[in-house]
Amino acid sequence: MKIEEGKVVTLEFKVYNKDNGDLLEDTQDVGPFFYIQGFGNFVPAIEEALEGQEKGYTTTIELTPEEGYGDYDEELIIEMDRSEFTEFEDIYEGLDFIADMDDDSEQSFVITNIEDDVITADGNHPFSGKNLKFDVVVSDVREATEEEIEHGHAHFHGFED
CATH class of the missing domain: 3.10.50.40 (Chitinase A; domain 3)
Structure with missing residues (x-):
């Protein structure tokens, strides 16, 4: 076939x-x-x-x-407050999640850093x-x-x- x-x-x-x-x-x-x-x-x-x-x-x-x-887009690196993750039981580096964007689209992100209450996430594809x-x-x-x-x-x- x-x-x-x-x-x-x-x-x-x-x-x-x-x-x-x-x-x-x-x-x-x-x-x-x-x-x-x-x-x-x-x-x-x-x-x-x-x-x-x-x-x-x-x-x-x-x-x-x-x-x-695609090209790596620095604008897809975002910082979020830990309070935005209340629905997650566990937050850790490497966690991937879907976020609702301002234009009503959805974007996949991976947490790359956690420092106190600041969560850094990257929306770029790893490749x-x-x-x-x-x-x-x-x-x-x-x-x-x-x-x-x-x-x-x-x-x-x-x-x-």
């Missing part, structure tokens, strides 16, 4: 910082990645590179920040501002279910080797 719009793609990959060779993420550690092709759930340049390919396809894809996760190299293996391609299409994202159904 070919990768095309509306197909669920299962990937195994390693992501490296292309400039220094550091391994940033390995799906062997976190589990395979699933997305629906053409639904904007993954990096567009990678979806484009995989279009028309099939299970078993392997490739290396290099991305600039513009092609990947933003980096030149990246993805070593990719297509583990599976399948039809998306009606529910997945309706929800706009893939659901875990397992996959065959």
Whole structure:
């Protein structure tokens, strides 16, 4: 089955910082990645590179920040008061959370520092501002279910080797 719009793609990959060779993420550690092709759930340049390919396809894809996760934006580093975290049982560095922004959008943040009652959080993707190299293996391609299409994202159904 070919990768095309509306197909669920299962990937195994390693992501490296292309400039220094550091391994940033390995799906062997976190589990395979699933997305629906053409639904904007993954990096567009990678979806484009995989279009028309099939299970078993392997490739290396290099991305600039513009092609990947964007430039690092200093304005996405914010300071918040501890009182804004009353709904959290535990607050710690590395905690990720979703914040409502002034323009009614939502933004993902990660706490990077806690000092007394001041919480510093970063809304940049961990890969933003980096030149990246993805070593990719297509583990599976399948039809998306009606529910997945309706929800706009893939659901875990397992996959065959």
